[in-house]
Amino acid sequence: MSNSTKNEFEGYKPQSIKILKKFGAKTWSKIRIKTKSNTIPSEGIILPRNQFAPDGFVEIKLKNGYNIGIPLDSTTEIEVLSQEPKMEVKFDPTKISKNKKLPNIALLGTGGTISSRLDYVTGAVIPAFEPSELYTAVPELANVCNLETDVVFKIFSENMKPKYWLKLAKNIAKKVNAGVDGIMIAHGTDTLAYSSAALSFLLSDLKVPVVLVGSQRSSDRPSSDAAMNLLNAATVAGNADLAEVVVSMLGSSAHDYGLIHRGTRVRKMHSSTRHAFRSIDSSPLGMVRDGEIKFFTEDIKRRPNNDIETTAAKNIEEKIGLIYGYPGISCELIDFYVDKGYKGLVLAGTGLGHFPNDTFNSLKRAVDEEIPVVMTVQTIWGYTGMDVYEPGRKMQAIGVIPGQNMIPEVAFAKLSWILGNYDNPVEIKKLITTDIAGEITAREPMNGYQILQGVEDQINFLK
Incomplete structure (x- = not known):
């Protein structure tokens, strides 16, 4: 041709x-x-x-x-x-002056749908991360904050790695200590919850909000959630009396408000709908509507009164395995991770935290080789209950550690942090079972799990 x-x-x-x-x-x-x-x-x-x-x-x-x-x-x-002439998106390169009355926010880009626009020359989606580009695409941002941007990665979120979490944490700590009023992280939604959990452990002594935000639909689509999610996240990052890692995403299909989820208690629960994220075994911390923030709880970490230094962990362990239990799972799968030198294993067990008896010898082998093995539940909601049935008791006797109600991916991120920075087995087990960043809760909300599967109008609540 x-x-x-x-x-x-x-x-x-x-x-x-x-x-x-x-x-x-x-x-x-x-x-x-x-x-x-x-x-x-x-x-x-x-x-x-x-x-x-x-x-x-x-x-x-x-x-x-x-x-x-x-x-x-x-x-x-x-x-x-x-x-027609070739379509190109043109952005005004004019320097945007700072408004001294508005908070200064650092937006860190990692890739994903929210940090991109459509290039009509090639038909491809490309990053759009100069402040002038974002202000042109979402001009309302100029009324919310002064924005500085930094592209940390340009990857699809399925390509995120634990070592990237560490680099991101160090970048965040540097910017927080330089005096920004808040941090936004634009991230692909597929692994956004993994990253929010990891940063919750990797960052210590936060003094501003760190808000992860994504979009389910690209910015060139009329139904995109990118603009509203960015505005809501900027509002939280700049104005919320908050000093922890959170996720801000749409809260309803009506596109009218966003929810603020704790970074260790959130999961993407739908592959495509715009309000895909839910707080698990918990309720959202708050909501954002029309630039106003409302918190639903006092159980949040507030911005400190004194000037403290935010620090990032020094290391992270990448060789952590996450294994889902299923009927007929072979002990060879566990042996594989042990043979390949993995340093920790997270199990997503059935029911209250169960794995087949056939795997017990391999689990014992892992524990004997000083590989921490943490049990979570694949039901997503609920707690491990390894004292209820005999298999659970046997696994505890082997040395499998109950993960309480940690979400499997949160336990994965937590173990990556722990094993990258601690080597004393007693201390490691204590940290695994201790609530560090809201990943383990004493109870789940009474109405949090109730989902009526679309049959509300057919249920008579008076009977």
């Missing part, structure tokens, strides 16, 4: 190019298209196609801002309405 053809049909493949050429259409053509399966014509601008996308489709941007893919075949009819 010649360079001129590539430029006219960016990302498209032979079958699609043949049909587009037939009607004189190319990338950035404004078209009206009709097919056998899509008899009502669609109107939009042809966008570049992802190089990994299958042949036989055209991608257009509709007037309402959505991108759709339309199959191309022998029934396709295309009318070229005009040839």
Whole structure:
């Protein structure tokens, strides 16, 4: 394919190019298209196609801002309405002056949907982390804070690693001690809860809020939650009387408020909905609506009156295994982690914290080799109860440590921190079973678990 053809049909493949050429259409053509399966014509601008996308489709941007893919075949009819110039998002590079009345916030970027915009030249999502870019994309930020930004990573959140948590913690400590009023961390939502838990342990003596924030839908979509989540997180980071790690994400499908979740008690509970995050075995600390913060509890760490130094842990242990129990799980899986030199294991057991008897010898081997083994529950809600049934008692006798009501990924992050900084077995066990950052609670809220599965109107509460 010649360079001129590539430029006219960016990302498209032979079958699609043949049909587009037939009607004189190319990338950035404004078209009206009709097919056998899509008899009502669609109107939009042809966008570049992802190089990994299958042949036989055209991608257009509709007037309402959505991108759709339309199959191309022998029934396709295309009318070229005009040839549009290449779309590029332009940001005003003018320096933004600081407002002395507003808090100074540092926004650390790690990647993810919230820290990106659509590049219409390539059709790809790219980072957008200059302050001028963010203020242009979300101009309301200028009424909330003075923003400085720093790109720490440019990764999808599934590529996050424990060593990155440590680098992030050290960066946060440096900026907090330099005098910022709050920290925001833009993060992909898939592993956001892992990172919030890890930072809760890696940072000591916090004196400002550290607020992790993400978005479920990219900023080029009309239904994006990025702008509201950023505004809510900035409000919390700059103004909340809070000195701990939290997550701020949408709290309802109505897009009208955000919830503030403790960093060690939060989990992403839906793969795609915008209000995907929930506090587990707990209630949210508070909410943000229209720039106002309301706390639901007094059980929060407040900004200290004295000037203390925030510190980050020196090390982190990366060789921690997280193993979910399931029917038929083999002892070989546990032996694998031991053989590969893993330093700690977190088990997500069934029920009250159970693993099959077949694995006990391997669990004993791990404990005998001074590998801490922590039991959590895969039910997500609830506590380990390893004194109730005989298998639980046997595992405790072996040396498996009950993880109380730590969420499995929180126990994973906590063990990574502990084993990176402590080596005394007695001290390690004590730290595992001690509440450090709200990861272990004395009780769960009475109404926290009640989920009626969409049948509220069919239940008579008076009977």
